[in-house]
Amino acid sequence: MFKISSEAVLKKYIKGYLISHAHLDHVAGLIINSPADSSKTIYAITSCMEMMQKHYFNGETWANFGDKGNGYLIKKYHYQILNPEEETPITNTTMTVKAFPLSHVNPFESTAFLIKNTDAYALYLGDTGSDTTEKSDKLHLLWTAIAPLIKNKQLKGIFIEVSFPNEQEDAQLYGHLTPNYLLKELHSLSELTGKNALKGFKIIITHMKPPAENFLKIKAQLKRQNDLGLEFIFPEQGKRFEL
Structure with a gap:
């Protein structure tokens, strides 16, 4: 090799x-x-x-x-x-990027990046809490922006964090997601795209925090709660996957 x-x-x-x-x-x-x-x-x-x-x-x-x-x-x-929602060329590539603000322990800002290459897109979210826990509308605004790309099958996948299993108390999330809150957010997205549009759609899970038992819990909880027919991908260092 x-x-x-x-x-x-x-x-x-x-x-x-x-x-x-x-x-x-x-x-x-x-x-x-x-x-x-x-x-x-x-x-x-x-x-x-x-x-x-x-x-x-x-x-x-x-x-x-x-x-x-x-x-x-x-x-x-x-x-x-990067000015929010303004398309910016990525130097020495054929790609562009749009930035969207996220809430990561409100009012601290994190960022989502919508990356475009020709007519295909990928979305990466930095650390983010749910709109519920952050008392924010930033994820709703992001979902509204990307919903047409999902319906047109141009968005190939979403990279999004799930830092803790469902057992983590809200007061100790510190601007992060659990499987419960991720699925709640993805249901909000499905209301904009239609549920069938998310069947088989790729969700790449990032930022799972140690200890190792948490990784197993998060994977099991996401699998059990996956009523949208999503394809969850758990990246491994050095292993290639495609969107």
Whole structure:
């Protein structure tokens, strides 16, 4: 089997970074690998980009590998602000991206990215709570925007987090989803698309938090509660899947 080195992936195949929010578990790899990386663009909404510049690439916590901010500017990374719901080309690719704000412990913002390549789309959501627990309408607005793409079979799949099993109390969700809340949100989506439109639709589950027993619980609960006929995919590192 042909193998690609990690260095080649980092320097050649990764064309840019879409940062949903600046919590350390989402940016630590980017920061630590920055000295060995090639020049490329970081894409984020304004609030996320400001956190990246203020707390990480600031010349103190870490060298400033960006082209703006404090300290000596190494200028390896170009900072590209994403304006919500505005289509932005992804440099050195044929893709574009639209950003949609999410609520991750309201009023803290995370981001969903709708990525387009020709006439096909994929949707990735950063960390998000449900509209119910966050007392927000951000997921409803996102579902409204993407429902036509599902009905037209242009959206190939949704990457979305389920951090905890159903046993986790609402007060300890900290802006995350459980199987119960994911299915509640997907039922809201089905009201916009029609239930049959989601049959066989791919939902890629991300961000399952340890311990390992939680992974098994989440998988079992999603399978048991799947009354929409969805295809749940649980990615494994190093294993390829297609949408």
